[in-house]
Amino acid sequence: MGSELKDYLRLKEEEWEDMCIRCGGCCGAFDDPCEHLCKDGNGKYYCDIYLHRFGRRRTVSGEVFDxxxxxxxxxxxxxxxxxCAYKQYRPFPWFKLK
Ligand code: SF4
Ligand code: SF4
Structure with a gap:
């Protein structure tokens, strides 16, 4: 893969990641959160194993999920x-949230 294409794909991936408002909802923040879901000093959520997050995980109540x-x-x-920013964006892909 050429370096220009790699740069383009990396940029697009960063744009996609930046859309997340870190509400934590998809990780269970509003009901039974994943064991790896953490909150920062600004009230935003983050994953403490983000780079290695995919795979079998457990919620604080013990439910197993992928x-x-x-x-x-x-x-x-x-x-x-x-x-969720992605759910809001999805029906209107031509509209960029931020
Ligand atoms: S492991 Fe997955 S579900 Fe758990 S906090 Fe990280 S991103 Fe969310
Ligand atoms: S904006 Fe969506 S993807 Fe980001 S934490 Fe909230 S629910 Fe999850």
Whole structure:
């Protein structure tokens, strides 16, 4: 793969990641959170194993689930999922949130 294409794809990936408002909802922040979900001093959520997050994980109540890219769960529902930037963006892909 050429370096220009790699740079372009990296930029697009960063743009996609930047859309997340870190509400934590997709990681269970509003009901039964993943054991790896943490909150920073500004009230935003982050994953303490972000670079290695995919795979079998557990919630604080002990439920086992698979952590997958958020793109793969946009058709699912979770508590307060109306907050999710990707769910808001999805029906209007021509409209960029930020
Ligand atoms: S492991 Fe997955 S579900 Fe758990 S906090 Fe990290 S990103 Fe969210
Ligand atoms: S629900 Fe959407 S906006 Fe909120 S943390 Fe998950 S991916 Fe980001």
């Amino acid at each position: 952590c997958v890219p958020v793109k793969k769960i946009l058709d699912r529902h979770w508590k307060n999922d109306f907050l």
